[in-house]
Amino acid sequence: MRAAIVKDFGPIASHMAGDLPDPTARAGEVLITIKATAVNFVDSLVVTGKYQFLPQRPFAPGKLPAGEIAALGEGVSGFKVGDHVLALAEQGGYAQKIAVDAKQCFKLPPTMSFGEAASMALVYDTSWFALRERARIQAGDSVLVLGSTGGVGLASVQLAKAMGAKVLAGVSTAAKAPLAMEAGADDIVDLSQPNLRDSLREQVFAKNGGKGVDIVIDPIGGDAFDAALRALAWRGRLVVIGFASGRIPEVKVNYLLLKNIEVTGLQVSDYRKRMPEMMAECMREIFALYEAGKLKPATFETRPLDAFAEALQEVVDRRAHGRIVLEPNP
Incomplete structure (x- = not known):
């Protein structure tokens, strides 16, 4: 099968597409023909060797692909060949096929396209856990979303509104406000x-x-984190998602004590591994809100699989307008 291949960790441009053996569905797994996989900033950390969880090489990067079930492994129930699913795979999405534990797959709503599923994947579940689980959002809360026009930011704005919050969107330029x-x-x-x-x-x-x-939902870090911490209400909660600004901030914990505020972190992949039942709850609510018309995936553009390196560099350089989705099997 055709796939993006990481043989050694290194710069994005050093990785190329090539051929890997076709996977097969073992017991408890499903084989998926991948139709769409989003290009995410986190993929750049994986291929350069900077991510906290690194796969054995060689491997194909790419998280949470969407596609069509091509075969069922022994003992799999609840799915059939032809089902459209989102797979919560940690890698392997930049490829034409993938074999995944059936428990990590979720059927797509009938009206959701593969491209929409891929563009929503990772950013909406990250935002859901940030708001629902870490920040304990309640209807009537006020929420400041930093980096509000990035993937996680836009998802957080939509989800917070759907959950009944007042939302302030932090933008780096006035041009991004609309x-x-x-x-x-x-x-x-x-x-x-x-x-x-x-x-x-x-x-x-x-x-x-x-x-x-x-x-406060913060995928930026740096100066924005420092400033947002001072903008929290009494008993406010700031959720750290990432450090897109490049600087990892520090906290003087006496400030937390004086204002009774919380700073908490989110590593969403841990929930996939440790609390799959909560991840299932997350996906059910996201899909239900989509079907109710309360969530609208950000605009996305499609690219062929072999263009993965250029697409990933665009995301890292913040040159991408909306999401970029790879189509391994157009």
């Missing part, structure tokens, strides 16, 4: 303002009734 508003944000916080340490809090207070926000 995208966040289209996703359902109630107002905008401009992260490009000078003296962000003070200006972020001033904007939040001005747009949230003179008080801080209950929840």
Whole structure:
């Protein structure tokens, strides 16, 4: 089968497409013909050897592919050949086929395309766990989403609104504000303002009734984290998802004590491994909200499998407009 192949960890451009042996479905597994896999920033960490969980080489990168079941392994029930599914695979999505534990597969809603499923994968489940599990969101909460026009950011804006929250969207430039508003944000916080340490809090207070926000979703880190921490309300919760800015911030814990606030982290792949029942709950709610018209996947463009390196570099360089989805079997 055709696949992106990582033989040795290194720069994105050093990896090329080639041929790997076709996988087969063992007991408890399903074989999937992959139709779509999103290109995610985290894939760049995997192929360069910077991710916390690294596969044995050679391997095909790519998380959470969507496709059609081609064969069932011994003992598999609840699925049939031809079913359209999303697979919660940690790698192997940049390929034409994959064999996955059937328990890690979820049937797609009838109206959801493979491209939509792939573009929603990883970002919506990450956002769901950040909001539902780590931040314990309640209807009526106020939520500040940093990096609101990235994949996780847009998903967090939509999910927070669907869960009954007031949403402030943090944007790096005014040009990105319409995208966040289209996703359902109630107002905008401009992260490009000078003296962000003070200006972020001033904007939040001005747009949230003179008080801080209950929840901050942060995939950025760096200066935005430092400023957002000061914009939390009493008993507020800040969820750390990543450090797209490049700087990993530090916290003076006396500040947490004085304001009774929480800083918590999210590594969503741990939930796939440790709490599959909660992951199933997550996918059920996401699919139900999609079918109810409350979630709309971000725009995406498709690329052939052999263009994976260029696509991944675009994502890393923040040149991508919306999501990029690979089509291994167009």
